[in-house]
Amino acid sequence: MKPKIYIDGQSGTTGLQIYDRIGKRDDLELLRIDEDKRHDVEERKKFINAADIVFLCLPDAEAVHAVSLVGNDHVKIIDASTAHRTADGWAYGFPELKKGQREEIASSHRIANPGCHATGFISTVAPLVQAGILPKDYPVSFFSLTGYSGGGKKMIASYEADGRPESLSAPGIYGRNLKHKHIPEMVKYTGLSHTPVFLPVVDDYYKGMAGTLMLQNRMLNHGATAEDIWQAYKKHYDGETFVSVADMDEKPGTLYANELSGSNRLKIYVCGSDENTAITAVFDNLGKGASGAAVQNMNIALGLDETTGLV
Incomplete structure (x- = not known):
């Protein structure tokens, strides 16, 4: 049956x-x-x-x-x-x-x-906390770029309407009260002891999401480097079908938030200097999100x- x-x-x-x-x-x-x-x-x-x-x-x-x-x-x-x-x-x-x-x-x-923004956040933060690289009390900052489909029918209609405001052609920063509804799950499932600073951004494309975590290496445990962070992700997501980790030299230039649109896949990119590391999770806000x-x-x-x- x-x-x-x-x-x-x-x-x-x-x-x-x-x-x-x-x-x-x-x-x-x-x-x-x-x-x-x-x-x-x-x-x-x-x-x-x-x-x-x-x-x-x-x-x-x-x-x-x-x-x-x-x-x-x-x-x-x-x-x-x-x-x-x-x-x-x-x-x-x-x-x-x-x-x-x-x-x-x-x-x-x-x-x-899970929430769409929370998916990008948890996929990048949780493995680092579990690996002991990211302190639970680290002052985390995260921004997440999304297509307008994540706002539902009303937002979709406003972006696709004839004669729409010119402002909708530019990225829109929202959730500026820093109390976005996804924050509780972000904290609970990463194990952080403090609420992150999180800002979402909506832009003029239909679907696709890119959430970025920015870290200062001097504040990480064990003197962790961008290479160590990359290795932690590779270990955490080893064998996974829908979550993968890009090689560190893959796409060194511009990342586009809609590159995995139409799929259930999420890909993590790590880039870094001696002092700082940036990690971006790219996925479809209507797919894996x-x-x-x-x-x-x-x-x-x-x-x-x-x-x-x-x-």
Whole structure:
């Protein structure tokens, strides 16, 4: 019998992207609610409890309510919202985080999909903390460049509208209150003891993300160099399919944030001088940063090859 899959919030950007990745698969049965009943609580409850996997592509409060509709111990929830990313009892859906993370995802009935900016941050910071290179109290600074699709339907419409403001042709720095909603998961899953300074930037291209961590080598443990940092990433991500580490002499010039658009891959670039090191994670904000990661987590939760349906 094919696993039954239901997307609650199937008309949003993430829901549509998940559907694009699984809609043509013949190893799954995709349950589709009638368009005129997608806000009907009782109808949604019926679909949620009929499924093996439910993707929640909803605002936070609605995601919490959707979980309350589960009436059995069979269905597995993969929540793409922020609501449960640091909640007790929820597995964090970044399989490459640490040893045993895949097993935690596979055995859990509640899986929180990571935030897009958080994916870039955690993929670069966590391995260095785990390796003992980056002190937990290091004053971390991080910026993350994203395409406008990460802002959802309203932002997409504003960028693609005729006669849009000229300001949208330039990069836009936002989250300047330094309280971005991804910060709690950034701290929890890296083990940092202090909140990082994090600024996201949105620009005039559809999708793709580049998150950059900037380090002063003199403040690192054990006199670590850029070469040591590169070696730590190579060891941490050895054997991974979707996360890779570029050779240090690969692409010494300009990096473009959309180079992995359309894929579920994330690539880490390390560059450095004697005094400083910069690390950039490049990936698709709608792929490894959202729907691609959700499908990867679904594959793990169902005991399938986690690469199924993904590139």
